Structure formats: C-alpha cells, structure tokens
Amino acid sequence: MIGFIFSKVARAVITLLVTVTLVFIFIRFSGDPAAALAPPDAPQEVIDQYRRALGLDQPFWVQYTGYLNRLAHGDFGYSIHSGRPSLQIFLDRLPATLRLGGIALVISLVAGLGLGAVAALNRGRPVDRAVMGFSVFAFAMPNFLFGLVVILTGSLMFQVYLGGQGASGSIFGVVAPALTLGLASMGSYARFTRSSLLETINKPFMLAAEARGIPYKRRLLRHALPNAAIPLVTLVGLSLGSLIAGSVVTEQVFAWPGVGQLLVRSVATRDIATVQFLVLAIAATMVIANLIVDLLYLVIDPRIRAR
Amino acid sequence: MKLTRRTLLSTAAAIGTVTMMNPLPALAQDRPNLLIAVDALWETMDPVIGISTSGARVHYNLFDTLVRRNRWDDADGTELVPWLATSWERTTPTVWTFHLREGVKFHDGHVMDAEDVAFSISEQRLWGENPEAPRGTRYANGIIRVEATGPLTVEIETEVPDPSIAYRMVTPVGFVLPKHYYEEVGLEAFGQNPMGTGPYKLVSFDPSTELVAEAFDDHWNGPVPAQSLTFRIVPEYSTRFAGLAAGEFDVIVSIPADQVEQVRNTPGIVALEKSIENYPMFAFNTLNTEELPDNPLTDVNLRKAMVSAVDRDGIAQALWGGATYVPAPFNFPEYGDYFDPDRKAAYSYDPDRARELLAMTDYDGEELIWHITRGFYPNYEVAAEFMVEQWRDIGINVRIRVVDNFSLAYQRPFHMLNMSMSSEFSGDPYRPLWLDWGPNSSRVNASHKTWVPTEGYLEAGERFAAAQEFEERNAAYLDMVREWEDDTPGMYFWRNVVSYGVREDLNWDPGNSAVTIFDRLYIK
Numbered sequence: 001m002i003g004f005i006f007s008k009v010a011r012a013v014i015t016l017l018v019t020v021t022l023v024f025i026f027i028r029f030s031g032d033p034a035a036a037l038a039p040p041d042a043p044q045e046v047i048d049q050y051r052r053a054l055g056l057d058q059p060f061w062v063q064y065t066g067y068l069n070r071l072a073h074g075d076f077g078y079s080i081h082s083g084r085p086s087l088q089i090f091l092d093r094l095p096a097t098l099r100l101g102g103i104a105l106v107i108s109l110v111a112g113l114g115l116g117a118v119a120a121l122n123r124g125r126p127v128d129r130a131v132m133g134f135s136v137f138a139f140a141m142p143n144f145l146f147g148l149v150v151i152l153t154g155s156l157m158f159q160v161y162l163g164g165q166g167a168s169g170s171i172f173g174v175v176a177p178a179l180t181l182g183l184a185s186m187g188s189y190a191r192f193t194r195s196s197l198l199e200t201i202n203k204p205f206m207l208a209a210e211a212r213g214i215p216y217k218r219r220l221l222r223h224a225l226p227n228a229a230i231p232l233v234t235l236v237g238l239s240l241g242s243l244i245a246g247s248v249v250t251e252q253v254f255a256w257p258g259v260g261q262l263l264v265r266s267v268a269t270r271d272i273a274t275v276q277f278l279v280l281a282i283a284a285t286m287v288i289a290n291l292i293v294d295l296l297y298l299v300i301d302p303r304i305r306a307r
Numbered sequence: 308m309k310l311t312r313r314t315l316l317s318t319a320a321a322i323g324t325v326t327m328m329n330p331l332p333a334l335a336q337d338r339p340n341l342l343i344a345v346d347a348l349w350e351t352m353d354p355v356i357g358i359s360t361s362g363a364r365v366h367y368n369l370f371d372t373l374v375r376r377n378r379w380d381d382a383d384g385t386e387l388v389p390w391l392a393t394s395w396e397r398t399t400p401t402v403w404t405f406h407l408r409e410g411v412k413f414h415d416g417h418v419m420d421a422e423d424v425a426f427s428i429s430e431q432r433l434w435g436e437n438p439e440a441p442r443g444t445r446y447a448n449g450i451i452r453v454e455a456t457g458p459l460t461v462e463i464e465t466e467v468p469d470p471s472i473a474y475r476m477v478t479p480v481g482f483v484l485p486k487h488y489y490e491e492v493g494l495e496a497f498g499q500n501p502m503g504t505g506p507y508k509l510v511s512f513d514p515s516t517e518l519v520a521e522a523f524d525d526h527w528n529g530p531v532p533a534q535s536l537t538f539r540i541v542p543e544y545s546t547r548f549a550g551l552a553a554g555e556f557d558v559i560v561s562i563p564a565d566q567v568e569q570v571r572n573t574p575g576i577v578a579l580e581k582s583i584e585n586y587p588m589f590a591f592n593t594l595n596t597e598e599l600p601d602n603p604l605t606d607v608n609l610r611k612a613m614v615s616a617v618d619r620d621g622i623a624q625a626l627w628g629g630a631t632y633v634p635a636p637f638n639f640p641e642y643g644d645y646f647d648p649d650r651k652a653a654y655s656y657d658p659d660r661a662r663e664l665l666a667m668t669d670y671d672g673e674e675l676i677w678h679i680t681r682g683f684y685p686n687y688e689v690a691a692e693f694m695v696e697q698w699r700d701i702g703i704n705v706r707i708r709v710v711d712n713f714s715l716a717y718q719r720p721f722h723m724l725n726m727s728m729s730s731e732f733s734g735d736p737y738r739p740l741w742l743d744w745g746p747n748s749s750r751v752n753a754s755h756k757t758w759v760p761t762e763g764y765l766e767a768g769e770r771f772a773a774a775q776e777f778e779e780r781n782a783a784y785l786d787m788v789r790e791w792e793d794d795t796p797g798m799y800f801w802r803n804v805v806s807y808g809v810r811e812d813l814n815w816d817p818g819n820s821a822v823t824i825f826d827r828l829y830i831k
Contacts, residue, residue, distance in 0.1 A: 032714035047753075049441055082350035082514065083495050093515055148545050155549035156573075163546045163555075164516075164539075255344075255541040257516040264542070265347065270712070 008294050012287045019283040020071070023276050024064060032056070033080060033270040054080060054272075067276075076280075077273025079266075086277035090259065097258030100181060100251070101243045103174055108182035108189060109236070115186075116193025117225070123198065131190060138187030143246055147180040147253040164255035177254040181246050185239045192235055196228040203227075230300060237293030241286040338522065338534040339813070341825060344541040344556040350514045351498030354482040355433065355440035363479070364560065364823045365518055365538055370503030372481035373405060373424065374473055376732065378818030379828040382581070385643040387473060387734075391419065391483050391504065395476075400468040400775070405476070407459040411527045413485045414508040421455035426486035428453045428463065433480055439494055445742070446480040446731075470775055471733035478731060506531045506826045516540060532830040551576055551808045558815070558823070562806040564626065564685045570808045577809050580630040581819045582802035584641050586739075587684040587727040589677065590750060590797040592757040598720035603670045609703075610795040611654050612664035616701050617694045618656040623801045625693075626686045631801045637740055637788050639730050645781055653792040661701050675705045675722040680713055684727055690800060717755035724757060727803060736784050741768050744791065757796065764790035 027033075034050040051057050055066070070077065076086045119131040154162040154176070162176040200206065201224055209219050248260035255261075259278060266274040349362035354370050373392040376384030392405040411419040426432070432439050434447040452464035463472055475481065483504060489497050501509055506528070507520035517539040522531035539556075541547045544566065547559040552573050562570055562578060570578040591610050595602050603609055619633045635652040654660075679691060688709065695705045705723070710716050716724060730739045744750050745768050750758050760768070767790055771783035805821045814831040817823050 030711070030715075046441060046444065079350065082498065084350075089515075092513075148543075151546055151549045155553035159553050161550045161553035161555035163541060163550055253543050253546060255539070255543065255546055257513070257540065261540075261542065262515060 023279045033272050076277045079274050086274045093259045093262045103178040104182035108186035112186045112189025113193050115190040119194040120197040135187040135190040138183045143180050144249045181250040200224045200228040237289050240289040340535045341533045341557045342537045343558040344547040346561050352501040353498040355443040355479050358442045358479050360821050367824045368507045369505045370482040373476040382818040383640045401465050403463045403472045405461045411504050412525045414502045421461045423486045424461045425453050425455040427484045443480050446478045474734040532827050557810045559808040579807040582631040585729045585803040586799045588799040589723045589725050590757040592722050606668045608664045608667045609670050612661045614654045614798050615657045615661035617697050622690050622693050631804050633801050637736050677707050677723040678716040678721040679709050679725045680716050681709050740787050
C-alpha cells in the first residue's frame with residue numbers, strides 16, 4: 001500500500017514538472033512579453049528597457065533554471081503589469097471561482113444523480129427517454145453558447161441582467177453561471193448514475209436483500225445507491241478538472257471575476273509570471289484532485305488495499 | 308402607502324442618515340449612479356504607468372491635467388482650455404512658465420501647489436535615466452528641467468525650443484498627482500488607491516472586478532453630475548449589450564463594428580460611433596534584409612502602384628457607412644490651422660495610373676506577405692481582403708498572414724506590416740510625421756524597421772522641428788508630406804472608430820475620443 005501511495009505521489013510531481021516546463025517554453029515562443037508590455041508603437045529602447053527589467057535578455061537556460069530555483073523557494077513571480085505577487089493575485093480571485101465551481105458542482109451532482117435515478121427506475125418509459133435526451137443535450141451544448149443564450153434571453157425578453165454582478169453580487173447572480181458551468185457534468189452524471197444503478201439493481205446482493213424482506217425504499221437508498229455511486233467518485237474527480245477548465249469560458253461570458261477570467265486576460269497581456277503560476281495552480285488542483293480520488297479508492301474499495 | 312408607526316419611524320431614520328452623511332443633500336438627491344461596462348481595466352491607476360485606453364477611461368475622472376482640450380463644444384477639440392493651469396507663457400525660447408489655479412483640492416482636502424506639479428512631471432517619475440513611469444518617456448521627450456518657482460508657478464525647460472509644451476500638458480504627463488500622498492504610500496499602493504483632484508473620488512478599486520468612485524463635491528469645477536461612477540469589467544461584448552438592454556448598465560464601450568446596427572435598433576439605447584485620432588495603416592517594407600534579399604518593394608513605383616490600385620474611400624464607405632473617412636496623408640482635423648480641407652492625396656484610387664506605375668517596375672508576380680495582427684483593429688482584416696483582390700486585378704500578388712500578436716507580426720520576413728499611428732495631440736503634425744517616421748522612430752530604428760528616410764524628408768523635418776512660427780512650420784510640414792508621399796513608405800486607411808452604447812436618457816457625449824469623462828461639461 002505504501003508503494004501504491006508513493007507511485008501516485010511521484011507521478012503527480014512529475015506531471016507538475018512537465019507542465020511547468022511546457023508552459024515556460026510555450027509562453028516564450030508565442031510572442032515577446034516585453035513587446036506586449038510596451039505600447040504597440042513604442043521605440044526599440046523602451047522595449048529593450050522592459051526586456052532587461054524582466055530578465056528576458058538572459059539565455060533561455062539561465063531563465064529556466066532561475067525560474068525553477070525561485071519556484072523551489074516559494075517565489076512564484078510578480079505580475080509585469082501591476083508588480084503584485086502572482087500568488088496574491090491568484091488568491092484574490094480564488095474565492096470567486098470556488099464559489100462558482102462549488103455551486104456548479106452541487107447543482108450538477110444533485111440534478112445529475114436525481115435525474116439518473118429517475119431514469120433508471122423508469123427504464124424504457126418516456127421519462128427515461130426524456131432524461132437521456134436532456135443529458136445528451138446538456139453534455140453536447142458548448143457552454144459559451146448556452147451562457148450567451150441564457151444572458152440574451154434574460155435581457156431581451158425579461159429585462160433581467162444575468163451576468164456578473166460585481167462586488168455587490170447576490171446569491172441569485174450565481175445561478176445562471178453555475179448552471180452553465182455545471183451543465184455538461186450534470187448530463188454525464190445522469191447517464192452514469194442511470195447505467196450504474198441499473199447494473200447494481202440486477203446484482204445478486206439486491207436479490208438477497210429482497211429475499212430478506214427489506215422494503216423497496218430502503219433497498220434502493222441503502223443498498224443500491226451507495227454501491228452505484230462508487231464509479232461516480234472517479235467521474236466527479238475528473239470533472240473537477242472540467243469545472244476549472246470550463247470556468248475559463250463561463251467566467252469570461254458572465255463577467256465573473258475569477259481565476260478563469262484572470263487567465264484569459266493574463267495570456268492576452270503576456271503577463272508571464274501570472275500565466276505560469278495560474279497554469280501551475282490549475283494543474284496542481286487537477287493532480288491533487290486525482291490523487292485524492294486514488295486515495296479515496298483505498299478507503300471505499302477494499303480490493304486495492306489488499307494489494 | 309399606509310402610514311403606520313413603523314413606516315414613520317423608518318422614514319425619519321432614513322432622512323436622518325441622509326442628512327448626516329451628506330452635507331449637501333440638495334445636490335445628492337437626484338444625481339444618478341452611473342454604471343459603465345468596460346472590456347478591461349488597467350491593473351494600476353497611476354495615470355502614467357497605466358497609459359492605455361482601458362486606463363484613460365477612468366483617469367480623467369479621478370485626475371485633472373494642467374491643460375484640457377475642449378471636446379464638449381467641438382468634437383475634435385482643437386481649442387486648448389486652461390484647466391489646473393490658468394495661464395502659461397513662454398519666458399525664453401526654451402522655458403515655459405505655468406500659473407496654477409488657486410485653491411484646487413485633492414480628494415483628501417490637501418490644496419494643490421507648484422510642488423505637486425513639479426513632482427508629477429519630475430525627472431524621477433518621467434524623464435530621468437530610469438524613470439518610475441517609463442510609458443511616459445516619449446510624452447516628456449525633450450524636457451530637461453521642471454521647477455516650482457513660486458507657490459503657484461512652475462517652469463518647464465526644454466532642450467531645444469519647443470512650441471508644443473502647452474499641448475503636451477493635455478496628455479497623461481499633464482496629470483497632477485499629490486506629492487505628499489504619493490511619497491507616503493509609494494508607487495504601487497498609489498496605483499491601487501489613486502488620488503487626484505478630479506471630479507470623482509475613489510471608493511474602491513479591484514483590478515479584477517470594478518472601480519467605484521463617488522462625486523467629489525469639493526471639485527473646483529463642480530457641481531459633479533453623477534452621485535457615483537462604477538467601471539465594471541465585462542469582457543464579453545454580448546454580455547455588455549445584454550446588461551445595457553436590460554437597464555443594468557448606463558454606458559457600454561467597444562461595440563464590434565458589425566453589431567452597431569443591432570444596438571441602434573434596440574429600444575431605449577443609442578449607439579455612438581466616434582472617429583478618433585488614431586489611424587490604422589500598413590508600412591511597406593522598403594528594405595533589402597538578410598531574410599528578404601530581393602525585396603520587390605524597394606522599388607518606389609511598385610509601392611505607388613499599390614496605393615493607386617486600392618479604392619480606400621469605397622472600402623471605408625462599405626465597411627463603416629458614414630462613421631469615418633479616409634484623410635489625405637497627415638491632413639488631420641485635430642491640427643487646427645495646419646488642417647487644409649481642400650488638400651488631396653498625391654496618390655489616390657486610379658487603376659490606370661496604377662497599371663502605368665506597375666509597368667515601370669521589374670515586378671514579376673512575386674508573392675508579397677502582409678503581416679496582420681488578428682482582430683486588433685476593427686474591420687482591418689476585411690478591408691485587407693478587399694485590397695488583396697484589387698491588387699490581384701492589376702497583377703500584384705499579396706498574401707495575408709494573420710498572426711496572434713505584434714511580436715509575431717514583427718518577425719521577418721514580411722513585405723507589409725500592419726500598425727496604427729496616433730496623431731497624439733501636439734497641436735501640429737509633429738507626432739505623426741516626425742516622431743513616427745523621423746530618424747528616431749521605430750519605423751527607422753526598431754528591429755522591425757521598414758524605412759530609411761530620404762534626405763529631403765530629413766531636411767524638411769529638421770526645419771520643421773526648429774521652426775517656431777506657424778508659417779515656417781506649416782511650409783516645412785507640407786514639404787515633409789510631399790517627401791513622404793514621394794517615397795510612399797506606407798498607406799493610411801481611415802480614422803479609427805470607437806463606439807459606445809448609451810442609455811437613451813443619459814445626455815452624454817465624449818466627442819471624438821476614446822477617453823470617457825463624466826463631468827458637468829460632458830453630461831449635459
């Protein structure tokens with residue numbers, strides 16, 4: 001078991017190192033940050049001045065090792081625009097993203113599990129077909145399109161603005177973006193719950209429970225659902241990633257001031273330190289989420305513990 | 308409403324709060340709280356470090372410049388208006404003296420004096436060896452001494468006689484910052500908590516969300532027309548539009564050119580299209596370089612043929628309707644006396660002449676590559692497609708290569724390079740002609756340079772820079788234009804257009820400018 005944990009952690013560290021390196025390389029080959037910082041028609045001396053200040057005049061290898069060295073010492077760099085620490089900028093934006101992502105996760109889990117269970121229990125009936133039809137729609141709908149349709153419908157038909165509410169935002173302002181962000185996951189949770197539940201219902205232990213005279217409701221809630229939910233843990237772990245990646249688009253569309261919007265802006269303005277740190281932080285979130293899922297399996301699936 | 312003891316009490320309490328909080332209740336009553344949806348906010352609000360369109364929309368509401376242009380009566384703003392400076396004169400050919408307005412207060416109540424002005428334009432901030440605000444360097448170009456010579460007088464000395472100093476105090480280097488506060492909090496904190504003398508006083512600034520400012524009722528040029536201003540970041544255009552249509556926003560910026568009609572047709576809102584002092588264009592690469600050893604564009608006749616083959620007026624009309632037009636080279640209305648409405652371009656649309664010019668060259672159908680930065684200038688790519696077809700008609704083969712940012716566009720080889728040039732106000736054509744094309748310009752100096760100025764151009768330019776009287780300067784200016792057209796190192800398209808969507812009952816008009824000011828002169 002120690003070996004299992006060790007191999008998972010080692011893999012996580014390697015993943016992060018590769019991510020950091022790739023981002024470091026790509027951002028330097030996709031355009032000169034110094035030129036982006038200076039006004040478009042700035043004279044060469046001004047651009048050179050910025051380049052020196054950012055250390056971009058150094059050889060690539062020196063920049064790279066210096067960067068890794070600073071990372072190892074917990075120095076994540078500073079925004080080239082505001083001079084503030086990237087970590088601080090990220091932390092300022094994180095609560096907004098967590099709030100949106102958290103609510104999206106709750107909405108998609110509750111709705112997805114509920115719809116999936118309803119479909120499974122009404123297998124083959126029109127309700128089942130309707131739920132499955134909806135889940136395909138939810139899964140296939142691009143969130144930028146869905147978000148825009150929601151916003152424009154609200155505004156042009158009902159005179160209600162559903163975009164980001166700024167600092168004075170209320171809880172109601174979060175529903176439309178959270179629904180947009182969680183829609184795809186909702187669809188896949190519903191499908192997964194349905195098939196998993198159908199499979200579980202036909203397992204021998206369910207027949208045994210019925211033979212023992214356990215009432216239907218209890219059989220379903222205490223025996224079938226928990227067992228059907230095990231594979232969903234993996235799915236939720238994976239979709240944490242899509243919640244964060246999806247937040248890039250959703251936050252942009254709904255003017256939601258979170259990490260996703262920050263990433264878009266930082267890339268557009270070539271704010272290298274901030275982009276590097278954000279990608280690192282997002283990658284770390286995904287890696288850690290997956291690590292937790294792996295470790296959770298140790299708890300809920302005794303077969304792995306036995307290895 | 309039924310009158311009960313409770314409503315009576317709460318009404319009384321509310322009135323009590325209002326009177327307590329607002330010493331000027333009469334003013335505060337019916338002023339609107341304006342919500343402006345912007346695509347971005349610059350991360351720092353120091354008005355020089357934050358020079359940018361997304362910063363300038365805010366700066367002029369928090370800060371005042373020494374001198375201002377009058378765009379509330381004349382959209383092109385050719386008249387200078389005393390602002391924080393009440394008057395100025397030239398004491399010697401290189402020294403200008405500015406007299407400051409008395410009793411102007413910063414937002415903390417501190418009274419502005421000459422020390423604040425000298426600090427704002429100081430060596431340390433703007434024009435020294437390693438200035439704190441390097442983006443301001445070129446506006447402060449040529450200044451060698453700034454000194455407070457009295458409580459309300461400041462002297463500015465330039466290296467060579469420069470008649471444009473008063474005009475430059477309209478630009479961001481003319482903003483007056485509070486020395487005491489700036490030195491107390493430091494450069495970075497100032498950018499996050501800016502304070503000036505402007506009509507609005509900062510309440511909160513979060514670069515990721517919004518900036519909120521409230522009316523500064525001690526403003527020297529009051530009364531301030533809005534109770535508060537909120538600049539909220541809404542990056543997606545459709546969302547800004549939705550918020551405006553739903554009544555959430557009062558003003559939105561940057562409507563895509565093809566969406567203006569939709570805004571115009573939405574009840575309750577109006578669309579404003581303003582042509583501003585910025586001109587999208589391309590530069591011909593006139594040089595033979597290592598990457599481009601046999602550049603056909605070294606032949607001036609090919610360049611002239613290309614300019615003559617393109618119907619810019621037709622294209623501008625088709626893409627913009629009446630929102631903008633194609634000026635003759637460097638003949639811009641913002642230049643007051645230098646502007647001549649009757650002057651025509653030396654090379655305008657004439658396909659026959661284009662063919663004649665082309666016949667005089669050795670050009671043999673080689674592919675010419677045009678670097679264009681994706682989506683940077685509205686309608687640029689569409690116009691480029693039209694132009695490529697018109698060149699094809701006379702046998703010139705141009706291929707557009709769209710890239711994602713400027714540093715990629717600057718990578719050689721290219722034959723043509725997209726850019727825009729501002730005619731930043733100096734009251735004359737100094738900036739677009741001499742700073743943008745002269746011997747120190749990036750067209751001539753940068754790694755992506757494309758031109759070597761002709762002898763005649765340099766001679767006229769030096770004459771222009773040295774001349775002090777209008778007649779002499781104007782003659783030199785016209786000579787420069789002639790030399791430029793004779794060598795045709797680039798082609799200007801049209802005046803750039805910015806657009807706003809505004810709530811119908813808000814009587815606000817920014818003039819021909821990307822700068823938004825919400826004081827009593829602009830809100831009627």
